[in-house]
Amino acid sequence: MSQRAFNFNAGPAAIPLVVLERAQQEFVDFRNSGMSIMEMSHRGAIYESVHNETESLLQKLLNIPAGYKVLFLQGGASTQFAMIPMNLLGAGQVASYVLTGSWADKAYKEAKLIGETHIAASSEADKFMRIPSLNEIEVPDNAAYLHVTSNETIEGTQFQEYPSTGHVPLIADLSSDILCRPLDVSKFGMIYAGAQKNLGPSGVTVVIAREDLISSSPKTIPTMLRYDTHFKNNSLYNTPPSFAIYMVNQVLKWIDEQGGLTAVEKNNREKANLIYNTIDHSNGFYLGCAQPESRSIMNLTFRLQSEELEKKFIKESEQAGFVGLKGHRSVGGLRASAYNAVPYESCKALADFMAEFQRQNG
Structure with a gap:
């Protein structure tokens, strides 16, 4: 093999070499099945064991408390920008956002298409080169949730600590810094992350959410955009991105080994x-x-x-x-x-x- 590049891509990004090598060894014949994991049914016992193990590994690494569910979805974090207000923004409520850069702004603009929104804090006056301090963040009483972008990939800023939001669920886009440090999941109503930076290859989006937030979605939302569809079916309502989930499984094992x-x-x-x-x-x-x-x-x-x-x-x-x-x-x-x-x-x-x-x- 020629020398590996010094890979500083923002995403899709570097995957541990040992993970790539393990996947290579299992690529053609997974667990003596005579098939690649990409070829087998997502309803079969072999794939389902990988699927469930991946959820368990996340629960272990993040010390996810009882009452939370891990979902493996598709469409990237950008689809979550719309799914969150579609599922969680009720009548008489506002969706509250901390504007910290390009990705927070995209999430905010999607929510504006769905319902009433509110800017809890913004660092736009500083060209998004800082994260607002916690005492700058003002959350209205009728907020359905407060949304933060934990790490702004483009500007290069990151929350050093997260706000306490009381009865208002805190939702965080962790696409570019999930699993980079310990996290108290109990502070959040929901966290979500596209896989292609710290979790594995592109193609799967991980959502970790309080069950009370995702167990019942409005009946007016299309089936695939309802959190309760995926919650009730263990993320197996339709064909999942099985190879991407397998790769996340391997990355999580690598993190555990570190x-x-x-x-x-x-x-x-x-x-x-x-x-x-x-x-x-x-x-x-x-x-x-x-x-x-x-x-x-x-x-x-x-x-x-x-x-x-x-x-x-x-x-x-x-x-x-x-x-x-x-x-x-x-x-x-x-x-x-x-x-x-x-x-x-x-x-x-x-x-x-x-x-x-x-x-x-x-």
Whole structure:
């Protein structure tokens, strides 16, 4: 095998090499069935055991309390943007949102198509380069829920702690930072995440929700967009994305083997510090985008002093084997997405490359 790329893609993103190798070994003949898991019935005992084990692994790693259900859905987090207000926003209520960047704004705009909305806090005045403080967040009494985007992939910001919302359910999009650190699931009414950053390949969306929120949906919603459809059928109402769920299963086992979320967080912070320290000690050659107290440990955004220099950085980094360092087209700049599966060695290589690039161009 040729050398693996230094993969800093924002999503679809890096998957642990050992997971890919295990999947490769089982790809043609899964558990001596004579079939790939992609070929077998989702109603069969072999697939169902993988399906249920994946739910159990999530329950273990996140210490999910009783009264919560794990769902494996399709359509990405973007479909959840609409499903949440369709299922949970009742008459006389408002859907309340904290606006922290591009993805929070997309979720908010979808909710506006469904019913009444409310902005609980916003950092737009600061170009979304910070997360609003908890005391800035104002939730109305008639809120059906408060929605937050835990980690903004494009801007590179992340909630360091979450608001307490009392009787109002807290809902969080964790697409880009689920399983990057321990999480108190009991604080939330629902969390959801597209798989393609920290859970596995694209194709499956994980929803973890309080059963009382998803056990009964309005009868006016199309069947596939009702949470209770999937709740009552163990996410097997229709054909699930079986191979993607199998891959999530393998990634969860890998996380468990690393020592669980406490160990994963330690590694993630060490990786992020390598790059942030390079930025902060560059005497202004590199400029961090997010305000320091709001920095993400998953998506590290920075700029150089000119777009011309940024283009040179991207070109030379690609020649050196780095992938995915160009910032999102909507904001430009540079971004290193250091998800769980990105090895420490890749971040060390990037920090070394940044130091050498500064030496040659500073």
